[in-house]
């Protein structure tokens with residue numbers, strides 16, 4: 470489509486939109502599990518792919534297709550595959566590129582379940598995994614084995630905001646014929662385009678910034694080549710990982726405002742990061758937009774913005790962290806991220822409370838670490854809220 474040449478914000482609004490017989494301005498919700506054929510030949514032609522058209526919603530659906538085409542367009546990929554959740558996207562990639570006897574190298578601080586599923590379930594199928602600090606290219610190189618088939622990167626990582634050089638990592642992997650997949654959930658294609666940097670596959674939990682309104686769980690995989698797309702799309706159909714049309718409609722609607730949501734959240738995040746960094750009750754602030762971030766220069770080069778996520782260490786450890794949690798009034802105490810509302814969470818007392826001390830140290834989870842997903846509220850209210858909570862420590 471000629472839309473390929475459009476600027477990002479125009480794509481956000483117009484990409485993928487299907488023209489129907491009534492001239493609907495947005496793609497309607499085609500809440501139908503199956504689609505009728507004109508006659509026997511029509512059905513035969515559609516099954517044989519001699520004729521375009523829809524057959525059955527697990528295979529393809531116009532509302533879902535709208536979202537998939539838009540995501541492929543935004544990430545500069547060949548095709549998108551929308552799935553039921555971010556974890557369905559992660560597993561589609563793992564299943565698609567790993568078979569018995571294969572090995573995967575992954576970022577040590579990947580989203581928890583993305584690591585757990587490899588350690589707990591893929592080992593049952595004789596797939597091995599090594600987790601390294603992918604921000605150190607030497608560590609990636611050392612981890613590669615002759616049977617390594619996939620390099621799986623998350624950047625920036627959660628909640629430590631460590632950044633991996635995607636261009637250089639992709640080069641290292643491609644020298645050895647290894648596929649590179651990137652979980653781009655934290656940045657969205659508005660701030661980072663892994664396929665343009667040489668990676669092969671991008672995936673998202675679209676529960677987060679893509680949808681942006683904390684009302685849908687979903688995922689998407691975008692492949693750069695037709696070969697990878699056809700392979701993963703057929704796996705999606707056969708495993709039944711598909712998204713639902715209503716889910717796709719809501720996500721496509723939320724996606725239209727991605728750039729203005731991101732711009733506002735990032736502006737708020739920068740001000741909050743600066744406020745926290747100067748506050749006497751904080752030890753440090755990890756936000757890629759701060760000069761103090763060890764990979765600030767790489768972030769500037771690789772990303773077109775620093776995003777809305779940060780973590781900071783409150784002095785006083787576990788107890789101090791809990792005091793902040795119990796006293797914030799505007800920020801909402803909840804996991805997840807990337808919505809228009811500011812969410813705050815304290816891994817040591819919440820998400821990572823069950824983790825062993827060594828595992829926590831490995832993942833960079835300290836007792837006073839607090840993660841913020843900054844929303845689009847008035848920044849003065851957010852800063853005043855954090856200030857009064859910090860005053861109680």
Ligand SMILES: *Cc1c(COP(=O)(O)O)cnc(C)c1O
Nearest residue numbers: 554555556580654674676686687
């Ligand atoms: C939330 C998240 C996931 C998992 O997505 P779900 O939609 O919850 O299944 C994967 N990766 C990252 C980075 C996430 O933040």
